[in-house]
Amino acid sequence: MAQETAQQAPTTAHTAPARALLPLILPAALVGVVASLVFVGVSTAAEQLQHVLWGPLPDALGVGRYSVLWMFVMLVATGFAVGLVVWKVPGHAGPDPATLGLDARTMPPVVLPGLVLATGLMLAGGPSLGPENPIIAVNVALAVWLGRRFLPRTPGALWPVLAEAATIGALFGTPLAAALVVSEALAGRPMRGRLWDNVFAPLTAGAFGAMTTTLVFHPTFDLGLPTLGHPHWQDLVAALVIASASAVLGMCAVYAFPYIHKAFLGLRHPMLMLPAGGLVLGALAALGGHLTLFKGLSEVGVLARDPEGWSAGQFATMAVVKLAALLVAASCGFRGGRIFPSVFVGTALGLCAHALVPAVQPALGVATGVLGILLAITRQGWVSLFTAAVLVASPAVLALLCIASLPAWLLVTGRPQMQLRDDGTPIR
Structure with missing residues (x-):
């Protein structure tokens, strides 16, 4: 009887006492400040060199x-x-960036100067990658070592968990993105205690x-697009179509990734692979x-300030070219991440939809376009939803994004990711 009662009793996770969580505040705060300063320092130096x-x-x-002429010169020179x-630099700027994602492996300190230098040169020189992957890797290595x-x-x-969360918070200017990413990562692991304790x-x-980051760098993701009003049925249809189409386009790049990477790897030397990629x-x-x-965040603002300034064909061309540039830059050895250029691709696709069908509001097109492409490229559901939502800062778009994410996720889940194993095969 006692055994039956025990089996019927509800299982509850034990809540961690405050004395177990209080000692974590100081290390977490220190990691947060240092991670942000590393990000701001690299970004500021790269912006000055770019200027x-x-x-x-x-x-x-x-x-x-x-x-x-100058674009050719600068990209090949980069x-x-x-x-x-x-x-030549000790550590060779870390492992092949095609094998890295947001969950960075811990690197020895000797790698970090070369990785920071390679990232800064890339950001200033114009290749279509963002700072997120290498900055997370640098901050993870620093946090573990120090x-x-x-x-x-x-x-x-x-x-490593603190460094990843701190860097994501610094990149997006809000801890909500970090909490979402961490909670998504914890979903597949056994946890001790409640989710909020972890x-x-x-x-x-x-x-x-x-x-x-907010105090010293003043970041913003809001594009200033007209606020989406009360949603209608046609808005739901548009959201489903745009997000799914964007996810399909992103998957085209994902499937091409191992082949493009293999082609550049066949050149067998970074002094051949990277200049060829620049060409x-x-x-x-x-x-x-x-x-x-470039990484595309400032350029997204240019597009958003004038949604009527380009034709549907021009928006489509920019989206496809940017995605191809992301694919090449990530394949040939440039150190960088894929979130920010993907945001540009999704924005251009959304504004293309608006240009084709004026009834599609720019905010809805941009949000759902970004959602679909990020789901395909990053396979991070929370990051994709969060990024799409903050770009348009419209509460009415949240329900549409959640619904639009469902068919888009069905199109990408279980398929290859835009990240390779060390042997060159894609991770699923």
Whole structure:
């Protein structure tokens, strides 16, 4: 009888006492501040170098800042510069970036200077990648190394989680993104205690990372598009179609990824792979225009400020070219992440839908376009929903995004991801 009663009793997770969580606040806060300062430092240095390379330098040479010639010169030169770092700098700027995602592996400290230098050169030179993957990798390595050295009593497995959460909070300017990513990662692992107990320290790190970035860097993701009004049935249909179409386009790049990577890997040397990638990126920039350069966040703002300024064909061209540039840059060895250029692709697709069907509101098109492409490229459901929502800052779009994510997720789940194993096969 006692055994039957025990089997019928509800199972509840034990809540961690406050004394178990309080010692985690200081390490989490320190990681949050340091991770944000690393991100801000690399981003600021890269922006200053970009300003020189794409402003006073071509002006002094009498060459148009975004002329076809200068875009070719800069992208090939960036390939040579990053290739030299990968070839000669100790640590070779880390492992093949095609094998890395947001969940960074811990690297030895000797790798970090080369990885930071390669990332800064890439951000300034114009390839279509963002800072997220390498910055997370740098912050994870720093947190593990410094944490074990100065706070050895803190569990070693905690440092990578804190660094990832802190960097994501710093990148997006809010700890909510970090909490969502951590909760998604915890969903597939056995947990001790309640979810909020497990999220407490990462959320603290994300909050301090986000606050530090907000205070010193003033980031914003709101594109300032007209607010979506009361949704109608036609808005739901548009959301389903755009998100699904965007996810299908993203999956085209995902399926092509291992083949493009293998083609560049066949060149067998970074001083051949990266300049060749720069050459292809120069051709793509000549086709798509200068807005398809760089990580894409500032360029997304340019598109959003004038949704009527380009035709549907031009928006579609920019979306396809940017996705191809992302694919090439991630395959040939440039160190960078894929979230920010994917946001540009989704924005261009959404505005293309608006140009084709004016009844599709720009905010709805952008949000659902970004949602679909991010689901395909990152396979991170919460990040995709969160990013799509904050771009348009419209409460009415949330329900539409949740519904639109369902068919888009069915199109991408269980299929190859845009991340490779060490042997070159895609992760599923």
